[in-house]
Structure formats: structure tokens, C-alpha cells
Amino acid sequence: MDARSYGLGSWQQQPGQKGFDVSVTEEVSDTEFRSIVDACGRYAALAERTTYALVRRNRDRLLHLHDLFANVQRFGGAFREVDQRALTVTFMNELLNWFV
DSSP, X not given: XXXXXXXXXXXXXXXXXXXXXXXXEEEEOHHHHHHHHHHHHHHHHHHTSHHHHHHHHHHHHHHHHHHHHHHHHHHOGGGGGSOHHHHHHHHHHHHHHHHO
16 A cells, blocks of 8 residues: 655646646645545536526626726716616616526
């Protein structure tokens, strides 16, 4: 039986370099390694789902819309001429998309 060791770190390969430079930052036990691999697998399974991508996209759009509203309020002036009803409807649509 071979004794394996596990670690977290990084690797780097310069252009034209044969092999890799490996830097281990943290040693991990066999149990920790298996737990990390399991967690990565669960995340990958979730991230590959269309539903997750849709929820993520809707959340990002809602956050961007929030930033837009914050800028409209912050700068005032000519922005006050913006059709607030249209902005409200857009906001509600995005919020509803995120909840669905």
C-alpha cells in the first residue's frame, strides 16, 4: 500500500518550461481531502444546473438594477426626469424573476 499525502496550494508553468512548479501551502489529511473533493463535486453539480445559472443571472441583474437606482438617487438633478413608474415596473419584474 502506498502512503499518499495531500495538500492545498498552487502550481505554475512558465512558457517553454517542462513540468510544473508546485507550491504546497497547507497539508491536509486523507479525511479532509475526501471532504474537499466531495464539496467540489457537489458545487460543480449545482453550478452546472441551468436553474442555478438562471438564479445567479437574475440575482446579478437585480444587484445591477439596485446600483442604477442608487446612482439615480445620488445624482438627482436631471435624473429626476426619469420615468419612475417605468423604473418601478422594471425593478418589480427583476425581483419577481429572482423569486421564481
